[in-house]
Amino acid sequence: GNGGGYFAVNFSPRVFNGNIQYSTGGGASTTIDFDCSNLGENIIEVTVTDASGNVSTCMATVNVNDVTAPIIMCYGESSSDQLINNGSFESGDFTGWTVVDFTTPFVPYFVGPISNGAGFFSDALPTDGGFLAGNGFDGAGPDESVLYQDVSIPTGVISATLSWDENIDYDLDSFCIGCSDRIYEVQIRDTDDNVLEVIQQVVALANVIDSDNVWNSLSVDLIAYAGQNIRIAFWQSIPDAFSGPAKFALDNVSLNVASDYPPITIELDENGEATIDPLDLIASTNEACGIDVSAADITDFTCADIGTIIDVTVFVSDASGNIAACVAQVMVVDLLAPVLTCPADQTQDPGPGNLFWEVPDFFTNGEATATDNCTDPVVITTQDPAAGTLLSDGVYTVTITAEDEYGNVSTCDFELTIESILGAQDNELNNAIAIYPNPANDQFTISNSSNIVLDNAMIYDINGKLVSQINLQNMQSEKVVNIANFASGVYMVYITGEQSSVVKRLIKE
Structure with a gap:
């Protein structure tokens, strides 16, 4: 079966006129256990011995079959299961349960249509169906009784609720002289009978009569025991011998578990x-x-x-x-970002007569590429600085990104150096031209220590926008430039001569 995966075969002794004629002997077991490892044909040696010690053996063939189909749950499915077997005792007996009664009970454990403590109390009728379980909760104490069932709560359940109905009446006054309290508990035990938790307790108090005949419906969450084999036990303790009648009734015991597995x-x-x-x-x-x-x-x-x-x-x-x-419900996802190839580190020259180098679209010119497992082509791309940005001399980090249609992003970067290459005359002019003070506040001075005739000075902001142009053709050795209306920042001063040019960096405070 699904629960334990084994069963037992009983070899009963032959009986004639009430006397055992032969039985399995020699200390061997009278039962043989089979499990899943014994599926198929098994040869069993059976030995019998009579009263005179005569021994005989034979070989028996036992075919072990598993006739129970697997029970499976797929991802994406939900289910609700009842784990208690015969919780309302509608079989008319204790099928599924184990009873350990008092040694000498006042009213032994029974399954029937009513419970009234041998007539001392009002009839407790079933709350579910036509049967209930009960006893007299009294006996030749000190003693204990227990009614229990072992269950396995599956791993992964989202809820596990134990519920039951109980009805307890007692008279520990009319016949009780110096008697003690009785205790009833609902316990969660392990399968070795160790008490893990007491989830309900009723103390029948000495010198008290309780005869209200009230059913109490109780429930408790057992989700903490998911993935474990546990024993649900209804336990009673009587410290004295026949100290007063009582009535115990139990019905509608259930352990409902729900599973909800996501896709x-x-x-x-x-x-x-x-x-x-x-x-x-x-x-x-x-x-x-x-x-x-x-x-x-x-x-x-x-x-x-x-x-x-x-x-x-x-x-x-x-x-x-x-x-x-x-x-099963399956969700297919793409979590891989595009494979991105960045341009190599590079140095660019704005070229003769140019103050800035214009940044290209590195994807368009083929220096940057992006491929993806599910998105072809990859069309969501960015670069910083963006295409069309004008860059002056300096070192820049260019960041490239590519994104597929499912939001997966790849990023890379490379180093871009803008470096103007000066000719001989440019070098001469570069050495001859100075600007001061730098940083400047309201004005700065252009100084020319050479004989090179200058044409113009063009001032650009950091974004490459021309903000001022000064005619230097009539300049002597120095020219004062007013920048009082300029915003604070970095500017590029592009000075041209007859056959050469130079760029100077200016900071406006």
Whole structure:
């Protein structure tokens, strides 16, 4: 079965006229346990011994079959399950439960239509169906009783709620002389019977009568025990011997768990493809003997699958051929940014007579490239400084970006150096021309220590905009330039002569 994966075969002794004629002997077990490792045909040696010690053996063939199909849940599915077996005792007995009663109970544990403590109290009627469980909560104490059931709360559940109805009446006054309190608890235990938590307690007080015949409906959250095997125990303790009648009734015990698995996300690779193992689409499995074969109607995904939830049917089979299926919801995503190639570090010369170098579109001229697994071509690109920006001499970091249609961004940068290459006459003029003071406030002076005749001085702001032009043709050795109306910042002063030019950097405070 799914729960334990084993069962027992009982070899009963032959009986004639009430006397055992032979039985399994020699200290061997009278039961044989089989589990999933024994699937198929098994040869068992059976030995019997009579009262005179005569021994006989034979070989038995036992075929072990798993007839229970796997239970699977796929990603994207939701479910609600009831884990308590026979919680309303509608089988008419304790099927699914284990009872450890008092050694000498006043009213033994029973399943029936009413509970009234042997007639001392009003009838407690079932709250769900036609049966309930009950006892007399009294006996030859000190003693304990417990009614319990073992359950396994699956991993991944989003809720696990235990609920039950209980009805307790008692008379510890009429017949009680110097008696003690009795205790009833609902306990969560491990399967080794260690108490992990007490979730409900009722103390039947000495010298008190409680006969209201009231059903209490209780519930508690057990999500903390997800992924664990636990024992739900209804425990009673009586410290004295027959110190007063009582009535206990239990009904409608349930442990509801809910699972809600989100769709599974699959990431595409650098080729825009993805392949998934069908088992990876299964969120939870309940199969004692294990999954032997798995398959899915879709296992390969591409860029065309992005943007919609895809239903994938998953099939599994155990080693005995029992089949189960579920439908997984798959979300395909592209999380890979474009592959971006940056231009190499470079040095550019504005050229003769030019103060600035105009930045090109590095994608248009082919120096920068971007490729992507799902977006072709990549059209969302930027560069900083932008194409068309005028740069004067200096060293700049150019940042390039590329973005695909799913928002994945790549970035790279390179170093761009703008350096004007001066000719011989330019060098001579560069050495002869000076501007001062620098930084300047309201004015600065252009000084020419050479015999080179100057033509003009053009002043540009840092963005390459011409803000002033001064005629220098009648200049002697110096020329004062008024910049009182200039905004604070950095300016480029482009001075031209007959056959040469020079650029000077000016700071306006």
